[in-house]
Amino acid sequence: MNLFKITYSWFSFTLIGLAFCWCGQGWAQEKSASVFIRFGDLHMNYREQNDMTNSTAVLGPGSVIQIPTSVAKFNEDGSINLNETIEYWLAFARHQQQNLGYSHFQAREWSCSAIESERQADGHCQGVKDGELFFPVRVVRSSSDNHDIRSESYGYLALDYLRTHVEPHRYETIHTTLENALSLPAVSNDNTQILGGDSSYGSETTSTKSAPAPISQPQNVINCNNTVYRTPRQGSQKNSCLRTMSVNQRANLVMKDVSHINQLRSGFNLDPRFSACIAYRESHMHPNAKGGTPDWGMYQVIDSTGRAALKRNNPVTPGFSQHRYNWVQYRDNMLRSTLAQADLHHSVLFEKARENNLIGPVNSLTTSVSVYQTLATRYNGGGPRARHYGSRIASCYRSMLSVAKRDGTIINSAALERALNKALN
């Protein structure tokens, strides 16, 4: 039975491969029906084919892209099943790569794009299992506002991101002829919600297969360009980007961000109440704080730690994975995005938990103060200072358990600041 399956799949892939070769590398011709995706309220990064540099354009609302017809999978009602299409697409490209040595349809991870020899058959860089993949697509209509993308151009788009992170109502999959696709009405630009914190908008996040619910709210972008030196005990209140927000509001923001990252980075479910304690002790929850080491942002991460964390975990904040291999760029952008700061903080603690065999206890959702005390101590290095740090954070965390729920919802506003203050001194 298995042999039959293998043989069947080999033949089907090979025949499809031949079909692609016969019809212009798989792109449907003018008169035959093909599969298109029309952007609604959506911006996505787009990379020109063969341009392996960082040049990125943005496809905006109303853009129409075409995907190879023969990888398309349909539901019983005739609509396109994007999940199955992507899975089949990857399997098909892998098969071609392994058997023919090349594939016009191979998705590719961008971080290793400069070194083709480093790429594995599944399109990922060597040693990376779940980086975001860009799929080859054809732009049949571009409505980009700021960038000049030729219609009829070929390039790469992070389709996996589309299926895992974007609500289905923000785009439309259509099975029709090219002629009809081109005559589809444009989409209004009103009320466009921008994903991503930097000027290029975002789409490049790690999209794991188990990625949960789509993210509906925009990330927290502060638009704060200055960094503020923090003096011990004073925090950075005077010049903080969030100076107009109360402690409760800032704590709410921190906990929501960490909950958000928990959704995006599966495998580590950090308690947002713990993160609130760390952020309060480190910076009084001021995102543009800069400490003396220097340490950066709300969680006061130092350069070497930030760099090492990025090496180990791909950022999951929309728009930030392009900075993965350039810490300075990541850092400078991060200071304007509390979500990206939570992302880095989460990544660092993920690594510390991994080193100390604490992932299981943290993920078990038990609210063990001792687990989080150990994590806080390890987070701060070693020695008496780290132990003191751990005990303060644990004390804060213990109090936070009765002040907020695990999803970050505050249930006792009056007691919040008192709980957070236990993290100090």
Next chain:
Amino acid sequence: MQNIFLKFASLAGIALVLSVNADASSKWASCYNSSQNRIYFQTQKDLSAHKGRCQGRTYYQGEKGLELIEDDLDGQGFPLGTEGASLNITLANGRNLLVTHWTNLTQNNTLIVLEPNFKNNQVRVLCRFANYSNKVKAKVDPKDGRLKVLLRYPYPEVSENFVTRWVECR
């Protein structure tokens, strides 16, 4: 071109040559093999025997949980003394040392000074300090000829206050 090489080397998990000691009597180079977490010390003989690869008999095995602070994966590297890259230093008596800086993803780095001994293929750890700074600075004190490293550390020990001091490495 250099950047391309560095990027390739980093991504391939192979070594980057950190330094070449210029002392004629005990000339050696050091390199970091990130996949093994080892710093290799190579004489000219080792270099030709291993054909430029980061291997050899004289190495320092990095501690578990620590990784060397080296260049960015974009291959741009850091200017010496600004971001924690390793530093060669020669004492007045001709001993050659390597000042290394390590991260364990916490709020401090670890500064470790190493001295290779090619006779017994061992590497001696001269000193090891927590450093709450990204900078690596070392000097030979002209008064006593001893090695001093610049450290930033909390003082009092359990506090948010820091001091920066030259501390003797011995």
